Amino acid sequence: MNKVLQLGMVFALLGACDVQSTLADKPRISVGSKAFTESVVLGELICHLARDQGAVADHRAELGGTQFLWQAMVTGDIDVYVDYTGTIREELLAEVIKSGVEIRSEADMREALAKMHVRMSDRLGFNNTYALGMRDATAEKLGIKMISDLRDHPELKFAFSDEFMERKDGWRPLAEKYKLPQKRVRTMDHNLAYRGLEHDAIQLTDLYTTDAEIEFYKLRTLEDDQGYFPTYYAVMLMRDDLEQRAPEIVKSILRLENLIQPASIVSMTAKVRLDRQMETNVAAGFLRDELKLDIPLKSTSVSSEWMRVLGRLAKTTYEHLFLVLISLSMAIVVAVPLGIISARNENIGNTVLGVVGVIQTLPSMALLVFMIPLFGLGALPAIAALFFYSLLPIVRNTYTGLTQIPQATRESALVIGLDRRARLRLVELPLALPSIVAGIKTAAVINVGTATIGALIGAGGYGSPILTGIRLSSISLILQGAIPAAVLAIVVQFGFGWIEKRFVSPGLRTQ
């Protein structure tokens, strides 16, 4: 079982980090990243630097959120990942701050994290926050460098994303603080705003400071000279035991401190998002330029596009089936007996149905967060979550199937002299079977859909091309996950039709 799971996890590794060797004497390091391109590139940079010192580095790429990464680091599933000072303050230290500890500086932050056995590096060199951006040419012509400079140009037209217009730290308080006079301000979709800038329909929009589009559209981000925007400096978070386990690796990856200028991270994400280069090669190129490291590039054209699509389909199908079949089988083994016990004893029945009902209402993200401390990352927590979601339909249908057997039929089984076990085996379960099979079918179909969230915690499956597709705005990738998932759901429907024909008595079908 454990071997199989490990195999599943190995298959689930995304991105381009390979497990090159499993020799025991090599130090191992597990690197995490969030599900956006900048984070994946940063994960690749750390992997390269660790391997440069002879380590075996796993990249657990595209994990679904800060909480997942933090939990995984606490449990030791990952050793290091990159987060942002703003996020650390707002999310990771929220409880600490609530308890009365003052976090004023990055040093305070470092101290609070150290108490949680997490080490925070120095800044990597860039700040990924909101910014205001203009075309470089326009800004140059008007002599605008800082946000304050906008005061002298009331004629400029602004367009902001919906979110930026509404946020507490968005447009209105910003205009107040900087005393900006512009009146022609409207809401516009981000992609349209870039086009608007290009055609001079608008002159300014909101950006993330590390957006790839900054380079592509030749934009200038205006300096926040009054320190309005909260800072989101990128820093590495790592388990404090990594230093003892592998001091030379820590030393190597700390070379990223103060190494990545804003322009560099923008250029790297642009190469991935706009030029469709592989994250691992972009990261290797950066390290070659900055640190003179010689990292072999991955070839992207060994196989045709079709072969790659098929290869991905085979891999994700394997992973997806693995998640669905294991979790569903376990759910059947547990839920059918629970349903039988519930049907026999009203009190137990009410309790059991209540509990599995509550489990069903838990949001999947929350359930996954609970599973990580127990099961780590990869297929195991995903299987556990899917298992819990599969319980209700099976327990309820087993219960209903058994309790709906007419009194007369039940008594007939009793009076012909069958004992309790024989009644269950020969009469009650066969009569409840159509309902039980329907419950398993419901669970299986839900399971096929829900298993796509496994990608958020590195379990692979059809969710991973969807997740990567969303990250890279690639419809083709999204469809490579969405279509097989839909097809699989249909196949499951038909499969259960066959099972019903095969196992349910014709006497129960012809009614």
Add this chain to the structure above:
Amino acid sequence: MFALQGVSKSFGPIQVLKPTTVEFRAGESTVLIGPSGCGKSTLLRLLVGLVGADGGTIQFEGTTITKANIMQMRQRMGYVIQDGGLFPHLTARANVSLLASHLGWEKKRMDERVEELAELTRLPRLALDRYPVQMSGGQRQRVGIMRALMLDPSVLLLDEPMGALDPLVRFDLQEDLRKIFRTLRKTAIMVTHDMGEAAFFGDRVMMFGEGEIVQEGRLEDLIQHPSNEYVSRFINAQRLPGVQS
């Protein structure tokens, strides 16, 4: 065969069977008759152990029935209910041989016994491999009787076996059932609310009213010498519509 000593039964505040002492003798067919809710079905259900008595003892073939031995005893009783009470997921044949197969009978022995019973109950051979939904009401009832007879029980208990049948089918089945009784010389206890049926089957008739046996004896005795107003009213109520139509 059955000996009841002070047997009583209540459901909540309602005493459906007052303490009753009565005996059912081997080889005799007894009909329990009376209006709905008079306790006659409850008595039958007490005999087969579907409900437990509040007080008193029930002996079957000389042994007191307990929770521990009822399962064994049931295998020597045949119980038939309205519409047969068949298992819908099994064919007629499988319904009849379910217990025998569970007890490990050989297939040949089972098949022979099923054939024999089909002949006795005049069930068409084709119906043997049908499921209950595919059979007529009369066929289902015949299969129910076959199932009750499969292990050659020493007593047959029938709870309104004709209740769900239309008059013509009912007439045929009554004839056949009486023939079966005669052929097998089985002890039979049948519950009905139909006077005609009682007259047709019963060596002995027990009239029930409000949880107790009001009068018992041969049907002619009940008709000619009703022990009280209740008995004569029940008898007349059943006969009058027949006269009028």
